Amino acid sequence: MASKKASGTLPPQxxxxxxxxxxxxxxxxxxxxxLQFMYDEFVEEYEPTKADSYRKKVVLDGEECSIDILDTAGxxxxxxxxxxxxxxxxxxxxxxxxxxxxxxxxxxxFREQILRVKNSDNSVPIVLVxxxxxxxxxxxxxxxxxxxxxxxxxxxxxxxxxxxxxNVDKVFYDLMREMKRRKGxxxxxxxxxxAASSGRKKRSGIKKHCTIL
Amino acid sequence: MSSNExxxxxxxxxxxxxxxxxxLKGVKVGDETRKLKxxxxxxxxxxxASQETLKNNVFRNYQQFIDASKEISHLEREIYQxxxxxxxxxxxxxxxxxxTDDDKTSIHTVSSHSTTTSNTxxxxxxxxxxxxxxxxxxxxxxxEKVILYSEMEQFDVETKKPVQKCMLILLSHRLIIGxxxxxxxxxxxxxxxxxxxxxxxxxxxxxxxxxxxxxxKLLIFPESRCYLCxxxxxxxxxxxxxxxxxxxxxxxxxxxxxxxxxxxxxxxxERKAAAAVIEERATFQEEEExxxxxxKNDNDISWLSELPAELDDCIAHRxxxxxxxxxxxxxxxxxxxxxxxxxxxxxxxxxxxLLSDDVSRPGAVHGGPRAMKKARTLLTQLGRGTYATxxxxxxxxAMQRNAMRDVTVSEEPISYVKQLCTLYGNAVSDIANEFRxxxxxxxxxxxxxxxxxxxxxxxxxxxxxxxxxxxAVIAYTWKNVLHTMEDLTAIGVHLNFEVNRLxxxxxxxxxxxxxxxxxxxxxxxxxxxxxxxxxxxxESALNRLVEELSDVGxxxxxxxxxxxxxxxxxxxxxxxxxxxxxAHTLSKDLAPxxxxxxxxxxxxxxxxxxxxYLQHLADNIRDGAVxxxxxxxxxxxxxxxxxxxxxxxEGELIRLIDQFPSLAPYADPSDEEKQKDEExxxxx
Numbered sequence: 001m002a003s004k005k006a007s008g009t010l011p012p013q014x015x016x017x018x019x020x021x022x023x024x025x026x027x028x029x030x031x032x033x034x035l036q037f038m039y040d041e042f043v044e045e046y047e048p049t050k051a052d053s054y055r056k057k058v059v060l061d062g063e064e065c066s067i068d069i070l071d072t073a074g075x076x077x078x079x080x081x082x083x084x085x086x087x088x089x090x091x092x093x094x095x096x097x098x099x100x101x102x103x104x105x106x107x108x109x110f111r112e113q114i115l116r117v118k119n120s121d122n123s124v125p126i127v128l129v130x131x132x133x134x135x136x137x138x139x140x141x142x143x144x145x146x147x148x149x150x151x152x153x154x155x156x157x158x159x160x161x162x163x164x165x166x167n168v169d170k171v172f173y174d175l176m177r178e179m180k181r182r183k184g185x186x187x188x189x190x191x192x193x194x195a196a197s198s199g200r201k202k203r204s205g206i207k208k209h210c211t212i213l
Numbered sequence: 214m215s216s217n218e219x220x221x222x223x224x225x226x227x228x229x230x231x232x233x234x235x236x237l238k239g240v241k242v243g244d245e246t247r248k249l250k251x252x253x254x255x256x257x258x259x260x261x262a263s264q265e266t267l268k269n270n271v272f273r274n275y276q277q278f279i280d281a282s283k284e285i286s287h288l289e290r291e292i293y294q295x296x297x298x299x300x301x302x303x304x305x306x307x308x309x310x311x312x313t314d315d316d317k318t319s320i321h322t323v324s325s326h327s328t329t330t331s332n333t334x335x336x337x338x339x340x341x342x343x344x345x346x347x348x349x350x351x352x353x354x355x356x357e358k359v360i361l362y363s364e365m366e367q368f369d370v371e372t373k374k375p376v377q378k379c380m381l382i383l384l385s386h387r388l389i390i391g392x393x394x395x396x397x398x399x400x401x402x403x404x405x406x407x408x409x410x411x412x413x414x415x416x417x418x419x420x421x422x423x424x425x426x427x428x429x430k431l432l433i434f435p436e437s438r439c440y441l442c443x444x445x446x447x448x449x450x451x452x453x454x455x456x457x458x459x460x461x462x463x464x465x466x467x468x469x470x471x472x473x474x475x476x477x478x479x480x481x482x483e484r485k486a487a488a489a490v491i492e493e494r495a496t497f498q499e500e501e502e503x504x505x506x507x508x509k510n511d512n513d514i515s516w517l518s519e520l521p522a523e524l525d526d527c528i529a530h531r532x533x534x535x536x537x538x539x540x541x542x543x544x545x546x547x548x549x550x551x552x553x554x555x556x557x558x559x560x561x562x563x564x565x566x567l568l569s570d571d572v573s574r575p576g577a578v579h580g581g582p583r584a585m586k587k588a589r590t591l592l593t594q595l596g597r598g599t600y601a602t603x604x605x606x607x608x609x610x611a612m613q614r615n616a617m618r619d620v621t622v623s624e625e626p627i628s629y630v631k632q633l634c635t636l637y638g639n640a641v642s643d644i645a646n647e648f649r650x651x652x653x654x655x656x657x658x659x660x661x662x663x664x665x666x667x668x669x670x671x672x673x674x675x676x677x678x679x680x681x682x683x684x685a686v687i688a689y690t691w692k693n694v695l696h697t698m699e700d701l702t703a704i705g706v707h708l709n710f711e712v713n714r715l716x717x718x719x720x721x722x723x724x725x726x727x728x729x730x731x732x733x734x735x736x737x738x739x740x741x742x743x744x745x746x747x748x749x750x751x752e753s754a755l756n757r758l759v760e761e762l763s764d765v766g767x768x769x770x771x772x773x774x775x776x777x778x779x780x781x782x783x784x785x786x787x788x789x790x791x792x793x794x795x796a797h798t799l800s801k802d803l804a805p806x807x808x809x810x811x812x813x814x815x816x817x818x819x820x821x822x823x824x825x826y827l828q829h830l831a832d833n834i835r836d837g838a839v840x841x842x843x844x845x846x847x848x849x850x851x852x853x854x855x856x857x858x859x860x861x862x863e864g865e866l867i868r869l870i871d872q873f874p875s876l877a878p879y880a881d882p883s884d885e886e887k888q889k890d891e892e893x894x895x896x897x
Contacts, residue, residue, distance in 0.1 A: 015371075038416075039418065050414065050452065050456065051411065051412065051413040051414060052413065052414045052415075052416050053413045053414065053415050053416065053430050054416050054417075055370060055417070070413060080460075080463050081411070081456070081459050081460065081463065084408075084409065084410065084411035084432060084434070085411050085413075085432065087432075087434045087435075088411075088432045088434060088435070088437060116531075
């Protein structure tokens with residue numbers, strides 16, 4: 001793969017950056033998952049997020065890269081301004097709480113919004129995440145239903161507990177692998193340039209779409 | 214000239230020729246010219262006088278106007294001085310606050326401070342600080358204003374070092390970014406629509422407290438930039454103001470859309486109301502009404518002509534709520550325009566298509582029926598409720614078929630039936646609950662339930678009933694189906710009659726086949742009957758048989774041969790014991806089926822079997838212990854037990870004995886002892 005060969009010679013600022021966006025209803029644990037992944041800590045207090053960005057250097061399958069996590073607002077009143085945020089994402093972690101059926105149902109809407117922003121690109125990497133797995137005995141969303149939805153979307157379903165740090169790394173690493181695979185296929189250049197050019201490509205796609213309308 | 218004559222000139226009916234004639238009345242014939250000349254000079258004097266008065270009036274008013282203007286400018290000066298001293302005082306107070314209470318509470322003060330400064334003259338200040346923005350700032354519309362401006366440092370997230378100084382200006386609709394040049398002045402680098410900018414807080418614990426909370430990231434698709442603010446407070450201020458401005462734009466956009474629609478509709482309504490008021494006044498009635506109508510039509514038509522574009526916009530944004538509302542208003546609009554109507558009809562069809570797709574696409578069912586409810590409600594509002602329900606139910610049918618296909622036809626037919634029934638029951642109760650509040654669709658729902666029922670029963674018929682199972686399986690199948698139907702009746706879906714209609718024939722056939730087999734087997738046994746004692750292998754085998762029969766309520770202990778040393782034989786023939794088993798099983802299996810449509814058949818078959826056997830007994834009356842014991846066993850033990858299982862306490866089969874009087878002695882329990890005694894005597 002081109003990126004693999006080049007990684008040794010790349011100056012650090014041109015390292016590959018995987019842009020991940022956390023989406024899901026308010027209070028399902030997006031920030032908790034992010035903070036657990038970033039700093040290995042669990043925050044009990046709930047404070048609604050607006051839009052927070054995190055960056056971390058990780059080693060993915062022996063290769064150093066960065067992950068840029070954008071933790072978004074889940075509250076309904078943000079839905080209208082989400083598009084700008086989603087546009088910058090290359091992979092999405094769609095979180096719901098297994099204790100809250102509505103949050104599960106809302107995942108469809110989030111996915112629809114993602115697909116709309118991504119110009120109906122069905123292959124955009126998404127991981128469906130059922131959080132709060134530490135309280136499984138009180139679960140409301142049956143695991144079977146979650147798996148069915150993931151299957152229907154053609155994505156992975158992972159059940160996590162941000163509190164107990166269960167599967168937290170798996171979610172992020174799985175998604176990064178998927179994004180890497182995808183980038184590897186479409187990549188013509190390396191590093192940031194590739195991301196930018198693919199971005200430009202997408203934008204022209206949107207424009208084209210508009211003229212059709 | 215007298216003042217009453219002044220009045221005369223001003224009346225509407227004043228006629229100059231009449232006036233002159235009046236004046237010349239009684240004047241001598243030669244004097245007319247002189248008189249007229251005198252009148253003319255009078256008139257011109259009057260004219261002069263009035264011109265003079267007018268001039269004086271104007272002058273007086275002008276004097277007053279000048280006085281008022283002087284007063285106004287004086288007051289303005291005073292107000293200006295007041296404002297100025299107030300601002301000074303405010304600044305002094307703010308400075309004092311800053312000095313005493315350095316950070317925490319001052320977010321508010323700073324913002325108000327910056328707004329006051331920007332109020333004083335932000336545009337001038339900004340134009341001095343940054344080159345190339347004059348055009349933008351001078352051409353701002355009335356609704357646009359400078360919200361916020363700050364100097365920041367562009368920041369590299371990778372190296373965590375500042376790149377260059379820059380200045381950001383937030384206007385109501387756009388963000389201007391300027392970079393500093395060598396001369397130390399900012400030059401406009403880019404101007405961005407707020408729609409394409411999204412603010413993000415950068416959380417970075419690693420780079421230490423120096424930059425903590427001060428970095429603001431702007432997502433400007435496809436890139437992103439980070440800016441290091443003066444303080445965390447300024448960053449928060451920028452984040453909030455950016456977000457607020459974005460929301461404001463969206464809000465205004467939707468308000469404008471709604472306002473144009475509502476406003477137009479409103480003015481039409483108002484005009485209508487106004488026209489109605491005018492109608493009451495008799496004076497300009499007709500004229501005014503015409504004008505009102507014309508204006509209304511013009512307004513409606515201009516509104517209508519914009520509507521297709523408006524709808525396209527809604528469709529593009531998938532704002533179908535709004536679209537449906539617009540369609541609704543269009544339909545209520547009294548003015549019609551054929552060309553526009555055709556266009557709108559097309560849009561309506563598109564919307565209906567979109568909504569139907571929402572209802573019928575495969576993903577829609579996930580997330581429960583609720584996920585599709587909105588689309589269905591909208592379709593109902595468009596008057597296509599029946600269609601929406603139809604599409605939805607068809608979708609549910611497809612789901613149902615898939616689910617049923619997944620149930621494997623196992624070798625355990627009863628569990629197969631159970632699974633199918635549960636699937637059906639759940640689906641129906643789901644749908645029934647969902648449509649509880651929509652009685653207008655009950656008919657469709659019921660039809661759907663009935664259709665699904667026939668699918669279910671077809672499957673059961675094909676995979677269970679028609680593969681010729683034992684009567685027990687048929688009985689259990691029936692029990693399960695009946696149970697499901699009872700559950701559904703409880704929630705108001707009563708379809709038992711459908712079950713009866715669809716299942717009776719196959720059930721009859723299956724029962725008939727079974728019964729014929731049983732009869733044949735019994736007939737063979739009858740033909741082989743030798744009335745010999747039933748000799749078993751051992752005493753334990755006999756005990757097992759006795760236990761087996763007593764478990765089902767048939768006592769046979771009294772028929773054990775007393776004179777057999779090995780105690781392993783019964784005075785009842787083997788074929789009779791076999792019949793006891795067959796008859797008992799049949800009764801047990803037929804009992805639940807008596808609640809089914811094939812009740813009559815069940816009873817006829819039971820009757821037939823018993824009649825055949827009783828006839829056989831009656832035809833073979835003979836001496837001998839085995840026959841006597843066997844007959845008594847059948848009449849007093851087996852028959853009552855079977856009767857009770859099939860018909861309950863009252864009993865029906867017991868009456869059959871009356872048809873065979875020759876058997877009566879064996880049926881009498883009191884005779885039994887006697888016969889037994891006789892038997893023993895005979896053996897001795």
